[in-house]
Amino acid sequence: MTTLGPENGTLTVRTGKGGAAAKAGHNLVIEVGRWQGSLTPDAVELNADARSMRVVSGSGGISPLGEEERNGIARTIDEEVLKGGNIFYRSRAVTAREGGYDVEGELDLLGVTRPLSFALSVDGDHLTGSAQVKQTDWRMKPYSALFGTLKVADVVEVSIDATLPKGS
């Protein structure tokens, strides 16, 4: 079994923006600070700590994101969006194909479990993959501000980029 985590990979969430005042908002790159994944030829699991989100960068907006704002977003995610809830993925089926795997399974996000499929690519010891998570499918209300005129886009992209340990 191959074990993955922050020591050998990054788990990143990318968010977009919408609404009439979308121009005022930022596209965010958020790194998950604490997570653990396991990978075997027929099973994939991943557990992420909802309280470990760190805003790495933001693009767009009417002014640049400073450290204070990035910390503020992390606080908002913690207090108003994820609230320390469960984030757990478990595969139902893993199909090997040339250059990687197709993974089908279920994501438990804040207590709601829904199917989620994605592809993993393996190139030597380099593993990459990404999944699109539509927040409303998990009964989450995308965060909004400015009286609802600025919203986080419903679909966020979660991606993994890891170096497989030697011998795995």
Added chain:
Amino acid sequence: MVELDHSFSTGKPADYNWDAVLDLDRIIPCVEGGKVLELENPDLAKAEIKVKMGAMSMTFKGTVEVASKDEAERRAVLRVKSKDTGGSGYANADVAFSLNDGGGTIHTEAKITGKAASMGEGVVATVLDALIKDFTTKLAAI
């Protein structure tokens, strides 16, 4: 310049609405993020409004003044003059109230410059419209 018209219902008599709208201590906090810093006299207050845009926020500081009032006609104009504390922009507005039994109407003429205005006038108008609608729902409960 952005011009907007709104109506609101309070379910209260015109006299009550008149007193409420001209009470700066009560009406300024009805604007989301609005705060009276100092009431200089019944017709003039130093105030600020903090507009949260997700992680970012903009704070405008300035004055709210009763620029004109006609008690017989139940019409009053509140004049807002404010500067962006984090930049060189400003947000000024004349907010004209026409009151009657049960509620009233608001005509707003606003001029906004600086960072907020860089979103474009259409966006500013949309956000201002949403802010005033939120204000009218709070006004209903004043």
